[in-house]
Amino acid sequence: MARAYDRLDARIMEMIQANNRLTSEEIGREVGLSSTAVQRRMKKLRESGIVEADVSIISPKAVGRPVSMLVLVSLERERADIIDRFKRTLRSTREVMSDFYVTGEADFVIMVTARDMEDYERFTRRFFYENPDIKGFKTLVVMDRVKVGFAIPIEEPDPNV
Amino acid sequence: MARAYDRLDARIMEMIQANNRLTSEEIGREVGLSSTAVQRRMKKLRESGIVEADVSIISPKAVGRPVSMLVLVSLERERADIIDRFKRTLRSTREVMSDFYVTGEADFVIMVTARDMEDYERFTRRFFYENPDIKGFKTLVVMDRVKVGFAIPIEEPDPNV
DNA sequence: ACTGAAAACAATTGCGA
DNA sequence: TCGCAATTGTTTTCAGT
Numbered sequence: 001m002a003r004a005y006d007r008l009d010a011r012i013m014e015m016i017q018a019n020n021r022l023t024s025e026e027i028g029r030e031v032g033l034s035s036t037a038v039q040r041r042m043k044k045l046r047e048s049g050i051v052e053a054d055v056s057i058i059s060p061k062a063v064g065r066p067v068s069m070l071v072l073v074s075l076e077r078e079r080a081d082i083i084d085r086f087k088r089t090l091r092s093t094r095e096v097m098s099d100f101y102v103t104g105e106a107d108f109v110i111m112v113t114a115r116d117m118e119d120y121e122r123f124t125r126r127f128f129y130e131n132p133d134i135k136g137f138k139t140l141v142v143m144d145r146v147k148v149g150f151a152i153p154i155e156e157p158d159p160n161v
Numbered sequence: 162m163a164r165a166y167d168r169l170d171a172r173i174m175e176m177i178q179a180n181n182r183l184t185s186e187e188i189g190r191e192v193g194l195s196s197t198a199v200q201r202r203m204k205k206l207r208e209s210g211i212v213e214a215d216v217s218i219i220s221p222k223a224v225g226r227p228v229s230m231l232v233l234v235s236l237e238r239e240r241a242d243i244i245d246r247f248k249r250t251l252r253s254t255r256e257v258m259s260d261f262y263v264t265g266e267a268d269f270v271i272m273v274t275a276r277d278m279e280d281y282e283r284f285t286r287r288f289f290y291e292n293p294d295i296k297g298f299k300t301l302v303v304m305d306r307v308k309v310g311f312a313i314p315i316e317e318p319d320p321n322v
Numbered sequence: 323a324c325t326g327a328a329a330a331c332a333a334t335t336g337c338g339a
Numbered sequence: 340t341c342g343c344a345a346t347t348g349t350t351t352t353c354a355g356t
Binding site for chain 2: 004005010013016017018019020021048049050051052053054055056057058059060062063064065068070072087090091094095096097098099100101102103104105106109113138139140141142143144145146147151152153154155157
């Protein structure tokens with residue numbers, strides 16, 4: 001299998017991961033390619049899954065969820081079926097914005113949004129205390145998000161495979 | 162000031178925060194509006210900052226950063242200038258994908274990507290051990306990201322203000 | 323694999339309701 | 340604020356290098 005992307009693709013990705021509404025012409029001007037070529041490359045990147053998704057970022061504040069919490073969750077036992085069940089629960093819980101299965105201090109780290117602290121308290125009662133799989137949790141209240149989103153440093157792939 | 166968005170805007174945002182490459186016609190079909198109306202609403206949502214950004218999500222694996230860590234960082238002292246200095250450092254560090262200033266167990270939670278564990282070790286030496294402002298840090302290795310991104314549950318705003 | 327022109331498609335603007 | 344129609348702009352396809 002050939003290298004999945006090259007230096008130009010990397011530059012295109014750097015641009016669209018900051019703003020995917022740039023026209024292919026604007027991108028092309030920057031990287032020195034015709035809009036057609038840019039278009040074709042982006043299509044390939046999307047089809048191959050290197051570009052996973054294209055999304056709008058909504059301001060949590062503006063839609064009435066100004067408070068966010070990072071929660072470290074520990075399960076009673078690290079058993080595959082319990083972990084999978086908890087993953088499913090997470091997926092179907094709207095208050096959970098993102099979540100990670102981790103090793104270390106906790107089993108899961110989840111990001112929860114709420115209308116206010118009371119709202120979050122209600123959430124914890126429903127979500128944590130009523131779930132027998134959960135051993136405990138620690139809440140970290142988010143005061144400020146310094147970097148937003150998930151921008152990845154994209155480098156040209158190593159030419160020596 | 163009038164309510165910033167209504168039920169239809171909420172439905173549009175639900176759609177574009179999952180996929181912002183939907184055409185306004187597709188969205189309009191779903192919510193019962195002409196493509197023109199959808200377009201106009203999206204423009205307003207973007208201009209007003211309710212929709213903060215439009216971005217492509219790149220697969221970290223595909224671009225050679227298959228390992229991610231969540232790191233809980235504690236500073237030596239919680240002084241405004243130290244916190245601000247650390248925020249600036251975070252912003253300019255490419256390995257740091259996202260970061261949050263928090264209260265609780267730690268002062269910051271940051272997400273770091275790396276090529277492999279060795280690469281991460283090097284990063285910690287450079288980033289943590291050489292920074293006198295840092296008291297300590299705990300690494301949680303991300304095994305799986307269950308939900309990707311930052312989808313927010315958007316509700317119709319409360320009609321009673 | 324690229325460019326450039328033509329065709330198809332989507333977004334924007336103007337207008338009347 | 341809406342929908343429709345016309346305009347503008349963007350993306351895609353196709354032929355040629």
